[in-house]
Amino acid sequence: MTVEHRGPLAGVRVMDMTTAWAGPFGGRVLAFLGAEVIHVESATRLDLWRSGGHGLDPVRFPDLDPGRRPYNRTVLFNSQNLNKLSLTVDVKKPGGREVLLKLAAVSDVVLSNFTPGTLARMGLGYEALKTVRSDIIVLEMPAFGNSGPMAHYGALGPGMEFSSGMSAFVGYRGEGPMPTGPAYLDPIGGYNAAAAILTALVHRQATGQGQYIEMSQVEAAMPFIGELILDSLETGVPPQAHGNRVEGAAPHDAYPALGVDAWVAISVTSDAEWRTLAEIIEAPQLAADARYATAPARWKNQDELREPIARWTRQRTKHEAAARLQAAGIAAAPAQDGRDVAEDAYLWARGFFTELDHPEAGRRTYQGLPFKLARTPAGQHRASPCLGEHTQMILRDILGLSEADVAALEQAGTISNVPPEAARSTEPATLSGGART
Amino acid sequence: MPAALGHLRVVDLGESIAAQYCSRLFADFGADVLLVEPPGGSVTRRMGPFRANGDSHLFLHLNLGKRSAIADPSTSDGWAMVRELAKDADVILTAPGTDRAALAVQSRQAVICLISDFGEDGPRRSWRGNEMIYQALSGVMYRNGKPDREPLYGVGHRASYTAGIAAYTAVLSAIFARARIGCGQEVSIDVCETAASMTYGMASQYFYNGVVDPRSVAPRLPSAVVKCRDGWLSIFIYDYRWRATWAALGAPEIADDPRYADVEGRLNRWPEVIKLIERQIADRSADDVVRALQAAGAVAAKAATPADLAASDHLAARNYWEEVDTTAGRRRILGPPWRMSATPRAVRCEAPPAPGDRCTSP
Numbered sequence: 001m002t003v004e005h006r007g008p009l010a011g012v013r014v015m016d017m018t019t020a021w022a023g024p025f026g027g028r029v030l031a032f033l034g035a036e037v038i039h040v041e042s043a044t045r046l047d048l049w050r051s052g053g054h055g056l057d058p059v060r061f062p063d064l065d066p067g068r069r070p071y072n073r074t075v076l077f078n079s080q081n082l083n084k085l086s087l088t089v090d091v092k093k094p095g096g097r098e099v100l101l102k103l104a105a106v107s108d109v110v111l112s113n114f115t116p117g118t119l120a121r122m123g124l125g126y127e128a129l130k131t132v133r134s135d136i137i138v139l140e141m142p143a144f145g146n147s148g149p150m151a152h153y154g155a156l157g158p159g160m161e162f163s164s165g166m167s168a169f170v171g172y173r174g175e176g177p178m179p180t181g182p183a184y185l186d187p188i189g190g191y192n193a194a195a196a197i198l199t200a201l202v203h204r205q206a207t208g209q210g211q212y213i214e215m216s217q218v219e220a221a222m223p224f225i226g227e228l229i230l231d232s233l234e235t236g237v238p239p240q241a242h243g244n245r246v247e248g249a250a251p252h253d254a255y256p257a258l259g260v261d262a263w264v265a266i267s268v269t270s271d272a273e274w275r276t277l278a279e280i281i282e283a284p285q286l287a288a289d290a291r292y293a294t295a296p297a298r299w300k301n302q303d304e305l306r307e308p309i310a311r312w313t314r315q316r317t318k319h320e321a322a323a324r325l326q327a328a329g330i331a332a333a334p335a336q337d338g339r340d341v342a343e344d345a346y347l348w349a350r351g352f353f354t355e356l357d358h359p360e361a362g363r364r365t366y367q368g369l370p371f372k373l374a375r376t377p378a379g380q381h382r383a384s385p386c387l388g389e390h391t392q393m394i395l396r397d398i399l400g401l402s403e404a405d406v407a408a409l410e411q412a413g414t415i416s417n418v419p420p421e422a423a424r425s426t427e428p429a430t431l432s433g434g435a436r437t
Numbered sequence: 438m439p440a441a442l443g444h445l446r447v448v449d450l451g452e453s454i455a456a457q458y459c460s461r462l463f464a465d466f467g468a469d470v471l472l473v474e475p476p477g478g479s480v481t482r483r484m485g486p487f488r489a490n491g492d493s494h495l496f497l498h499l500n501l502g503k504r505s506a507i508a509d510p511s512t513s514d515g516w517a518m519v520r521e522l523a524k525d526a527d528v529i530l531t532a533p534g535t536d537r538a539a540l541a542v543q544s545r546q547a548v549i550c551l552i553s554d555f556g557e558d559g560p561r562r563s564w565r566g567n568e569m570i571y572q573a574l575s576g577v578m579y580r581n582g583k584p585d586r587e588p589l590y591g592v593g594h595r596a597s598y599t600a601g602i603a604a605y606t607a608v609l610s611a612i613f614a615r616a617r618i619g620c621g622q623e624v625s626i627d628v629c630e631t632a633a634s635m636t637y638g639m640a641s642q643y644f645y646n647g648v649v650d651p652r653s654v655a656p657r658l659p660s661a662v663v664k665c666r667d668g669w670l671s672i673f674i675y676d677y678r679w680r681a682t683w684a685a686l687g688a689p690e691i692a693d694d695p696r697y698a699d700v701e702g703r704l705n706r707w708p709e710v711i712k713l714i715e716r717q718i719a720d721r722s723a724d725d726v727v728r729a730l731q732a733a734g735a736v737a738a739k740a741a742t743p744a745d746l747a748a749s750d751h752l753a754a755r756n757y758w759e760e761v762d763t764t765a766g767r768r769r770i771l772g773p774p775w776r777m778s779a780t781p782r783a784v785r786c787e788a789p790p791a792p793g794d795r796c797t798s799p
Contacts, residue, residue, distance in 0.1 A: 079638030159738030203441035211779035338639035
């Protein structure tokens with residue numbers, strides 16, 4: 001079998017006009033699949049995930065040191081922009097918009113996660129882009145879409161999860177709703193954006209026709225709980241925070257393991273599994289107890305099972321407990337923290353991690369994406385770009401600008417890659433995606 | 438309207454939530470999708486929640502717009518039928534254990550996708566998965582919940598849905614590459630690996646500096662979940678919206694309180710700040726508070742229930758909700774995940790009511 005190492009999207013060029021997480025994640029998927037993705041940035045208004053977060057929190061930097069140019073060293077930006085090129089252009093300065101129109105003319109896709117209307121205000125809306133490239137594919141991904149009374153609402157990852165209906169189902173029993181982690185809607189939005197663009201690319205390949213795609217990140221997430229939304233609407237039963245409980249499986253929860261803040265998730269989905277679990281946790285009398293013999297009975301009395309199971313899990317590490325239960329056919333897993341994930345033998349075996357050199361962050365290992373293709377392998381081969389790292393190359397080699405043209409842009413400050421001091425951390429960067437501009 | 442993927446034929450042998458969401462997206466955008474079910478019906482027909490008539494909401498949601506055929510690939514007749522179906526397929530979705538090489542022989546153009554929990558090889562090939570297990574292994578669960586309580590896995594089957602989208606993306610990229618390399622190929626997606634890709638770089642951060650982020654809703658960020666009269670809100674208060682936020686909350690004097698004047702002091706006293714906010718909104722409705730905060734430029738969102746979504750004037754103004762014809766009348770379905778100007782999503786028909794049913798609408 002011939003293997004072609006440029007990736008399935010080799011030859012596709014993407015203008016990635018995104019910030020923070022969801023948008024950059026979408027561009028990163030396309031870059032992982034071999035597209036040439038140009039992250040269009042401005043030194044005067046940094047990508048929110050370059051600006052390092054609330055007061056340059058050291059935990060986001062190599063060896064806890066933000067360094068002289070933290071915007072080139074932060075793991076937040078550097079984990080979401082692999083394989084991309086960086087072009088710095090200030091669209092408000094002389095020649096800025098013209099550069100971007102020139103780039104659009106030789107691009108296949110424009111991806112943006114600014115608020116509705118931002119591209120149009122920059123003179124780079126779909127209608128304008130279509131005049132320089134008739135078959136261009138443009139995707140914008142505002143939180144609530146381009147229309148409707150909430151279109152201009154500001155949104156971040158946790159709020160979008162609230163708006164999608166998901167959070168009403170998440171939380172401890174008897175308490176209020178919670179978002180999932182820092183911003184679960186962002187990677188969901190990023191994956192959806194890449195999928196939508198691929199849909200349009202395959203259509204264009206068959207017909208030669210480009211188009212505009214509007215993706216509300218909230219609407220893109222709703223199908224992920226579609227069956228729960230439709231069920232609640234049909235029964236009239238409102239959603240409830242349920243802890244780790246799941247209808248039809250009991251016990252189904254996280255139990256304390258040996259160590260600090262260590263937990264093992266255990267899921268029992270049949271009566272036979274329950275009897276096996278009872279044997280393993282050295283409580284055979286529970287296996288024989290009618291109060292727990294059937295799924296409905298265990299569901300009703302599951303609180304009573306917490307302590308007998310925890311008594312067993314507390315004496316083992318989360319990894320040992322999970323491995324023992326999985327070996328017996330019971331679904332179980334350690335609740336892995338960042339270190340556990342980094343050391344996960346399964347993920348290493350999948351080729352999930354890649355070690356890459358970065359001129360300002362050093363040689364580091366990065367987590368990846370799950371796409372495996374046999375003949376046109378995807379992957380990450382270049383670390384995330386420094387701010388404006390490829391500006392000169394793009395202007396000269398891709399856009400064919402003359403020395404004089406480039407010098408004029410430099411003179412006007414249009415393509416600077418040096419943020420003014422004030423722009424470096426003017427607002428708290430968030431783990432999120434629906435950026436305000 | 439033309440369809441984006443009207444030129445593609447998809448055969449779904451995947452028998453999983455991820456595979457069926459993948460083929461659902463193909464059906465949404467115009468591909469001809471055949472769901473191959475074992476004689477007793479697909480496994481997702483037996484997964485809840487269930488409607489009053491016993492039908493699975495999950496199955497119906499995942500399989501709109503598809504045709505169904507019955508085949509048991511473990512029998513020689515069933516396998517012969519599957520091989521016949523593979524002949525002119527563009528896309529074949531499979532589960533572990535399917536002889537993909539035998540299917541590839543049938544169609545040089547086919548993209549054959551393996552969708553599995555943990556892969557066919559590697560250290561977890563024999564593990565059993567479900568949503569809580571994927572979330573536990575991914576790192577997301579550890580970060581979700583209160584620091585002094587057990588971590589929470591979330592809700593539903595979100596890792597599987599994401600793996601479905603990832604599989605759809607991988608398959609389409611391979612369809613795109615056919616024009617260049619002249620043939621289809623094998624692609625694969627693991628649900629567990631997909632789930633691990635959805636953190637903000639927890640593992641990459643560990644490689645950067647060895648720091649493991651603890652569990653909390655939003656460490657050191659000006660965000661909160663607060664209760665009002667009729668619901669809960671997620672709010673986020675940028676420093677430059679601090680004054681406008683307190684004006685909108687009806688307590689402008691708090692913006693002048695020196696204890697909360699700068700971001701550092703504010704975050705150090707964040708539980709107090711949350712109490713102050715809740716005092717101001719205890720008698721106000723969620724919709725009212727969200728409107729006021731958004732008007733002040735602050736980020737706020739209500740914890741919407743399905744009923745809120747059904748009644749939302751925003752979604753109504755966007756014509757979000759749709760319906761599909763069924764033998765028992767029309768049934769509500771969710772709107773499109775994204776909107777394409779030239780090739781909009783169009784649901785062709787209700788999910789196959791019984792194994793082997795064909796799509797009855799055009």
